Amino acid sequence: MTMPAALVAARAHAVLVARPRSSVFHAYTGPITPSGRTSRGVRPVCEARTRPLLVLERLAAALDLAGRRICARCSARLSATARRAEQPPNRLDDRARFFAGLSIDDLLVAVAIAGTVDDTYAVGLVANQLHGRVPTITRHRPDDPAAADRFDLEVAIIRRRDHLRVAGLTPEQRAARDAAHAAETERSLRAQAERRKAAAMDRAIDRANTGRYLTRRDRELAAAAGIDTS
Numbered sequence: 548m549t550m551p552a553a554l555v556a557a558r559a560h561a562v563l564v565a566r567p568r569s570s571v572f573h574a575y576t577g578p579i580t581p582s583g584r585t586s587r588g589v590r591p592v593c594e595a596r597t598r599p600l601l602v603l604e605r606l607a608a609a610l611d612l613a614g615r616r617i618c619a620r621c622s623a624r625l626s627a628t629a630r631r632a633e634q635p636p637n638r639l640d641d642r643a644r645f646f647a648g649l650s651i652d653d654l655l656v657a658v659a660i661a662g663t664v665d666d667t668y669a670v671g672l673v674a675n676q677l678h679g680r681v682p683t684i685t686r687h688r689p690d691d692p693a694a695a696d697r698f699d700l701e702v703a704i705i706r707r708r709d710h711l712r713v714a715g716l717t718p719e720q721r722a723a724r725d726a727a728h729a730a731e732t733e734r735s736l737r738a739q740a741e742r743r744k745a746a747a748m749d750r751a752i753d754r755a756n757t758g759r760y761l762t763r764r765d766r767e768l769a770a771a772a773g774i775d776t777s
């Protein structure tokens with residue numbers, strides 16, 4: 548498998564840039580002005596001629612893409628670069644050296660660019676190797692800022708993966724998944740109702756056996772259990 552375009556962008560320390568109301572973002576590797584814009588005359592990866600583009604900032608947990616998708620030309624360029632690029636070595640410590648210097652922010656850019664579930668796993672591997680594993684995602688967000696950043700990156704990776712997994716389903720697969728969910732909900736509701744009824748029956752039997760007052764419902768339940776309460 549060749550290195551995903553997402554990691555090519557991360558290795559180039561690309562940032563994501565966009566026009567304020569545009570529905571796409573571009574990858575950009577040039578200088579950034581103090582006001583957070585692309586430098587005049589320096590174009591994004593796709594070479595689009597535009598007015599200066601705003602660098603998309605990180606908001607707390609993840610990059611704030613505001614629903615934008617990557618520009619198709621930027622994506623194609625990055626993929627072409629990925630195919631030609633030097634590929635990461637297989638040995639773990641060589642790989643760590645190959646990806647050394649990728650910050651959490653670089654990896655968040657990679658997450659945003661990841662176009663397949665496999666891409667998200669590739670980004671996750673690099674994150675684990677350079678910034679340590681997050682033991683389990685159900686844990687609370689750590690207070691320590693560096694650990695919180697790593698935690699947020701993990702959340703972003705998993706969200707992106709879930710999104711791509713659903714997006715990758717055919718309409719038939721999606722319908723099958725929804726039907727399976729509905730059947731599962733139905734099963735668990737029925738099991739819950741049966742457990743409640745069994746508990747009520749146990750109580751009714753208990754009351755009948757100890758001669759306590761029985762409601763009409765208790766009598767019905769006890770009768771269903773074969774106990775004469777008349």
Ligand SMILES: [Zn+2]
Nearest residue numbers: 573593618621
């Ligand atoms: Zn572009």
